[in-house]
Structure formats: C-alpha cells, structure tokens
Amino acid sequence: MVMSQKKRPLQAFSEEMPRKGTVGRRERRQAETRDRLMHAALRLFAQRGLADTSVEDITEAADVGKGTFFNYFPSKEHLLIAFGQYQVRKVEAALAEAREAKIPIHQVLRRLVHSVSRDPGRTPLLIRSIMVAPLTNDAVRESMIVNMARGRKALAELMTIGQQRGEIRNDLSPRHLARAVQQGMFGGFLLWSLDPALEISGWLDTWVEIVFAGIKTSEAEKTPPSRPAVRR
Amino acid sequence: MVMSQKKRPLQAFSEEMPRKGTVGRRERRQAETRDRLMHAALRLFAQRGLADTSVEDITEAADVGKGTFFNYFPSKEHLLIAFGQYQVRKVEAALAEAREAKIPIHQVLRRLVHSVSRDPGRTPLLIRSIMVAPLTNDAVRESMIVNMARGRKALAELMTIGQQRGEIRNDLSPRHLARAVQQGMFGGFLLWSLDPALEISGWLDTWVEIVFAGIKTSEAEKTPPSRPAVRR
Numbered sequence: 001m002v003m004s005q006k007k008r009p010l011q012a013f014s015e016e017m018p019r020k021g022t023v024g025r026r027e028r029r030q031a032e033t034r035d036r037l038m039h040a041a042l043r044l045f046a047q048r049g050l051a052d053t054s055v056e057d058i059t060e061a062a063d064v065g066k067g068t069f070f071n072y073f074p075s076k077e078h079l080l081i082a083f084g085q086y087q088v089r090k091v092e093a094a095l096a097e098a099r100e101a102k103i104p105i106h107q108v109l110r111r112l113v114h115s116v117s118r119d120p121g122r123t124p125l126l127i128r129s130i131m132v133a134p135l136t137n138d139a140v141r142e143s144m145i146v147n148m149a150r151g152r153k154a155l156a157e158l159m160t161i162g163q164q165r166g167e168i169r170n171d172l173s174p175r176h177l178a179r180a181v182q183q184g185m186f187g188g189f190l191l192w193s194l195d196p197a198l199e200i201s202g203w204l205d206t207w208v209e210i211v212f213a214g215i216k217t218s219e220a221e222k223t224p225p226s227r228p229a230v231r232r
Numbered sequence: 233m234v235m236s237q238k239k240r241p242l243q244a245f246s247e248e249m250p251r252k253g254t255v256g257r258r259e260r261r262q263a264e265t266r267d268r269l270m271h272a273a274l275r276l277f278a279q280r281g282l283a284d285t286s287v288e289d290i291t292e293a294a295d296v297g298k299g300t301f302f303n304y305f306p307s308k309e310h311l312l313i314a315f316g317q318y319q320v321r322k323v324e325a326a327l328a329e330a331r332e333a334k335i336p337i338h339q340v341l342r343r344l345v346h347s348v349s350r351d352p353g354r355t356p357l358l359i360r361s362i363m364v365a366p367l368t369n370d371a372v373r374e375s376m377i378v379n380m381a382r383g384r385k386a387l388a389e390l391m392t393i394g395q396q397r398g399e400i401r402n403d404l405s406p407r408h409l410a411r412a413v414q415q416g417m418f419g420g421f422l423l424w425s426l427d428p429a430l431e432i433s434g435w436l437d438t439w440v441e442i443v444f445a446g447i448k449t450s451e452a453e454k455t456p457p458s459r460p461a462v463r464r
Contacts, residue, residue: 128367134426135360135367145427169445172438179423179430180416180442187419191411194366195377198411206404210412213401214446 034072036062038086041079046122050076050129077133077140083119084147090115091154098161105162106216110208113185120189121200127193152178159215169217177215184211266304268294270318273311278354282308282361309365309372315351316379322347323386330393337394338448342440345417352421353432359425384410391447401449409447416443 023031040062044053055076059066073079094112097103120127134144155178162168168177188207192200255263272294276285287308291298305311326344329335352359366376387410394400400409420439424432 131422132364132367135364141426145429148423148427172442176435176438177442179435180439183419183423183439184412184416185419186422187415187417190363190418190422191380191415194373195380197377203408203411206408207412207415210404210409210446212446213450214442214444218445219451 030072033062033064033068034082037064037069037072038079038082041076042083042119042122042126045129046126049125050080050133077137078143080130080133081140081143081147083130084144087116087119088147088151088154091151091158095154095158095161098158105158105165105167106208106212108158109181109212110205113204113208116185117189117200117204121192124193124196127189131190131193148182152182155181162215166217168215169221172215180214181211262304265294265296265300266314269296269301269304270311270314273308274315274351274354274358277361278358281357282312282365309369310375312362312365313372313375313379315362316376319348319351320379320383320386323383323390327386327390327393330390337390337397337399338440338444340390341413341444342437345436345440348417349421349432349436353424356425356428359421363422363425380414384414387413394447398449400447401453404447412446413443 037058041053041058044057044061053076055069056066058076058079059069073082091112094108094115098105098108120130134141152175156174159168159174159177163170163174168174184207188200188203192198269290273285273290276289276293285308287301288298290308290311291301305314323344326340326347330337330340352362366373384407388406391400391406391409395402395406400406416439420432420435424430
C-alpha cells in the first residue's frame, strides 16, 4: 500500500520539529523509518548518484526490509520530493524562529542558508541527482513546484516580518523579495554542482551578505544622518 | 572531420560581433552554417526538448546536408556548449560596452540580463534541455565549467570597472560579486524552467533591482548627507 503523503504530518520526519506529544507511537515509528530511508538514500546518492543506487541498496543501508520501501515511497525519485519537504520545513522553522524569538532577519537568513545547505552540500553528485529528477520527470516536477511555492511562501512571510520591523525594504513586495532569495539559493547549488572547484561552505556567508544588502532597508530610509558620511 | 572549436574564432558566430573584416569568406560561411545549426536546434529543443530532437531534424530545419552537422558538432549536446559560448559573448560584449561607452553598471546589467534571457526564455523545456546535459554528461559539464568561468571573469571585470567608478561596493572582491550575479541568473532560469507559472519577462527588471542593490556602493559610502533622511 502506498501511503498518502498528505495524511502523514510532515513534522513527523523532521529533525527540527519532532513534536513527540502530537503523534502516537506507531506514527512516530513510521516517521522514523521514512526518515531513515530518506537519509540513507541521500548518503548513497551523494556517493554514487541516483541512477546507480537501487531500492535494495537503500533498504539495506537503512536496515529495513526491501518491500518496506514501497510502503513509504512509490519510487526512488519520490525520496527527493520528501527531501524537498524536509528542506521546506527548515524554511518554515526559520520563519517560526524569527517570529517568536525576534531574531534579526539577517541572522535568520544566515542560519537558514547554512541549514538548507547541510545536506545538498555533501557532494556535487547529490545536487545533480536532486536537480535532474524534476528536470526530466513530470511527476517529480509537479511536486517540486508545490514544495518551491511553499518555501517561497514562508520566505515571503519572513520578508513581511522584516518589513514590519524596518529591517527589509518596503518598496518591493515580500513575494518578489522571497523569489530573489530562493532563486539565488537554487542557483548557488546548481553552480557548485556543476563546478565543485567553486568552494561552497565559505561562500555562503559572503552570498548572504550580498543578498541581504539587496533586500534590506537602505541606509537612507532607515537612519537619520547622525554623523558625517565618510567617503572612500 | 570534427573541427576544433579552439581554432574557430568565437566572434565568427556571434550576432553581436560579426567582425567581418577579420575573417575570410570561407570562414564566414562556416560560421554562418554553424550559427544556423545552433539556432535551428534551439528552436527545436524549445518545442520538443533535446531528447526528442534528432540530428536529422536539426539539419532539415537549418537546411543543410545531414553529414554537414558532424563537421561542426560531435553531438547534439555539443550544440549546447556552442550556445553557452554564444551567451558568454554577450557578457563580454556588455563588458566592452561598459568600458567604451561609460554606461552606468546598473544599466549595463539590466540590458545584459534581458539579452542573455532572450533565447533561454523561449520555453521552459529549452532551459530544461540546456540544464540536463551538463548535469548528466561529463564532457558537456567540463565545457560548461569553462564557459561559466569565462562568464564570471567578464562579470568580475565589469564589477572592477564599477568599483573604480564608485558604482559598485568596494568591500567585496569583484570575483565574489560576479559569482553572486551569475548564481542569481542561473537560479532564475532554473526556477522558471521548473515552474513556468513564475512569469519571467516582467520579473527580470525587479530581479536586477534587487541584485544591483546587493552589489552597489551603499548610500553611506557614496554621498554625504545633503538633505535630511526621510523615515518610513
């Protein structure tokens, strides 16, 4: 039986938000198995790519029976959709954090970028596997569209909070600002997956520095000139 | 006989820079045929994708003999490398324009973004074809790495000019600024190729607005406070 992803709470397989009180033991165990399968698959895709990884390789690495796989995922490609959902949860967690803990958006963004890069940043081959599936498979692409839209929605809400606090520019819509951030993030993964010589971990902070300067409230809007500006 | 791309001047098949005086009639005719094959292929890839387009489809659409194709390109995928070179020439043309005509970098960037989007912006299917080849084919990826590096080099020189003129921020290296611009550009194509509902032509100017704010000299660096800042 293929289980509906809609019925399964996404929180259940997120590292970030276990929410143990809200689901029963059976659901929790299912979520753990699903999570184990996804992470085992990511490790294998990172080593040898999606094409050269079989379902049996994945179930063996996850230490579950081969038939079990299809209770969770109709195909290998569907693992990538689950991974996309897992990444979206991180964006939603960043939004919740910004809202509740009142952390500056610049800092939220920096943490988020490191957090969503952790898994894709393992090997260029993993990102290439993650990218090829939606580019070549219509069903995967349809799910990816849904995930990307959910990610942009959370990012747009983050931008709205930033605008309300005077941290993010008000002259553009949160939706557009969110799209620019997502676009840069995806582009960063793509470039690195094609050219691994483009080192990625040290690059992330520089990129956030540039993208944040693009979306923040400008100095002219934000602060009255309290001291003479210094010319370079 | 497969002709070496290194021996063939790239200018010879660029719309932007025909440089008719510098090449003979035979070379010019070869360059025109090569150009015709590439553009015929792009049209077909845009309609039906790379996988569903044969070499014969391309030679027929370009109105040349089937055997002629292999005098120019070892495979269909190599057309995409030629297309990458064609795109890089546009970046190099933008650099030359900025240098010679002293056009503001913001404006150069806006024109360039529209110019490099013209072909990929035909259909999402075309971009997906362009993306899948380097993600799955090592030889195409190697050539793509060379093209991307050439594009970043020209962008970095553009950033250097901007820094010298006080238009581009000086606190980051031109290389990093160029990478951020290229990353956003590639990410934009990728997002749109996956989700065509993300309209692209109207988006380009907004994106340039955001990315330019990220790389420009900040107000604090640039201008002394001549009038009181307005708070929003």
